[in-house]
Amino acid sequence: MERINFAVRARPLSPEDAKTNPWRIADNSILFTIPPNKFNFDRIFSEDCSTFDVYESRMKYIVSAAIGGFNGTIFSYGQTNSGKSHTMRGSSVEPRVIPLAVHDLFDMIQQEMDCEFLLRMSYMEIYNEEINDLLDPERRKMQIHESIERGIFLARL
Incomplete structure (x- = not known):
């Protein structure tokens, strides 16, 4: 809880993008071919990873900590059309981060019968x-x- 985690979620590439893609994923690193460079992260989620998996792995503990009185932030950053909205809002088919977080918040609050909560989002x-x-x-x-x-x-x- 006392550190910032950096995770990357790779979005599926279109067939055109796949042909000219200058990078590849290896473990928790992104490798660029031109110029040669390597960027390391706490976790990289592949193109076939679900939003639920991303949420459970990297975000649910932030929601849980908020119930314990800690401030928490889920920060989504990237270029336009890089998949931020897909991860945060998702689609009607796949659950997304914001509804998952709100659902978990209220579930956790209902389990804590002896406490009163004031949450801001x-x-x-x-x-x-x-x-x-x-x-x-x-x-x-x-x-x-x-x-x-x-x-x-x-x-x-």
Whole structure:
């Protein structure tokens, strides 16, 4: 719990992308051929890995820690069309990270009958240097604020 884990989920490549793909996965590393380079991660999930497997392996413990009073963040980063939305939102066929996390939160809360909980969740996007609240489509182009009491924050997120 005391460290940041970096995991990569490789999305399936289109036939065109597969022909010109400059990298390959070996264990928990991504190897680039031109220029030769190697990047190591805590975990790399292959193209055929389900969102459920990614969630169970790397994210469920963050949800569990939140029930224990710790702040937690699931951060999805990548180029446009790299699979972030697929992993976070998924499709109607496959469960995705956000619904899995919310479901687990409420299951864990129901098991803790002697406690009272106050949970806050936000779902935001930073795209082209604009911050958007994804739980309220009216809140677009949000501004970053800073105060001594709260630190750095987004108003109304």
